[in-house]
Amino acid sequence: EIVLTQSPATLSLSPGERATLSCRASQSVDSYLAWYQQKPGQAPRLLIYDVFNRATGIPARFSGSGSGTDFTLTISSLEPEDFAIYYCQQRTNWPPEFTFGQGTKVEIK
Amino acid sequence: QVQLVESGGGVVQPGGSLRLSCETSGITFSISGMHWVRQAPGKGLEWVAFLRHDGVTTYYADSVKGRFTISRDTSKKTLYLQMNSLRAEDTAVYYCAKDKKTTSFDYWGQGTLVTVSS
Numbered sequence: 001e002i003v004l005t006q007s008p009a010t011l012s013l014s015p016g017e018r019a020t021l022s023c024r025a026s027q028s029v030d031s032y033l034a035w036y037q038q039k040p041g042q043a044p045r046l047l048i049y050d051v052f053n054r055a056t057g058i059p060a061r062f063s064g065s066g067s068g069t070d071f072t073l074t075i076s077s078l079e080p081e082d083f084a085i086y087y088c089q090q091r092t093n094w095p096p097e098f099t100f101g102q103g104t105k106v107e108i109k
Numbered sequence: 110q111v112q113l114v115e116s117g118g119g120v121v122q123p124g125g126s127l128r129l130s131c132e133t134s135g136i137t138f139s140i141s142g143m144h145w146v147r148q149a150p151g152k153g154l155e156w157v158a159f160l161r162h163d164g165v166t167t168y169y170a171d172s173v174k175g176r177f178t179i180s181r182d183t184s185k186k187t188l189y190l191q192m193n194s195l196r197a198e199d200t201a202v203y204y205c206a207k208d209k210k211t212t213s214f215d216y217w218g219q220g221t222l223v224t225v226s227s
Contacts, residue, residue: 032213043219055209087153
């Protein structure tokens with residue numbers, strides 16, 4: 001099983017600042033790496049799929065990058081609505097199994 | 110507008126059964142792969158099951174294999190999760206989610222809470 005480790009656990013930043021979230025896999029992952037945002041009491045929302053593709057309606061301030069075992073979600077300039085928990089997720093080759101990281105909370109400093 | 114609406118959650122005793130439903134609209138359900146993902150209270154996300162677009166091929170997390178069954182009724186545009194032999198550790202909010210390219214989940218329902226407790 002591929003384990004995804006996200007860091008940091010909590011990121012304390014101010015609106016307007018840049019956020020850099022890390023997701024590290026226990027072994028090399030193909031390009032099947034996605035990022036989700038979840039706010040309290042809400043379902044997750046897909047932000048990025050296949051490493052760097054923004055999902056429908058996602059603002060350009062969200063970007064994804066990386067390869068192999070190291071992946072990054074960057075929020076270029078935090079808006080008030082961006083304070084939330086972010087999860088990375090990968091899919092193993094075949095048969096498909098999907099695993100999530102434990103999450104990074106982005107909180108207001 | 111895509112809508113996924115789960116129902117069927119509730120309180121059940123250990124060893125009991127429950128069937129969750131997910132009514133869909135705004136998607137071409139008959140050619141969509143669908144998933145169930147759960148989230149224990151205060152915890153992270155765990156993928157549970159996947160039904161491919163063919164409506165026949167299924168995949169399960171090891172934690173539920175042999176106990177849970179994912180299925181669909183295309184005429185009702187509804188996804189199901191039959192859960193048997195429930196355990197305390199199955200307590201979670203269960204989300205249905207639409208598959209995107211067999212790599213991620215692009216639309217989610219609001220979730221339904223399942224509590225396994227005596």
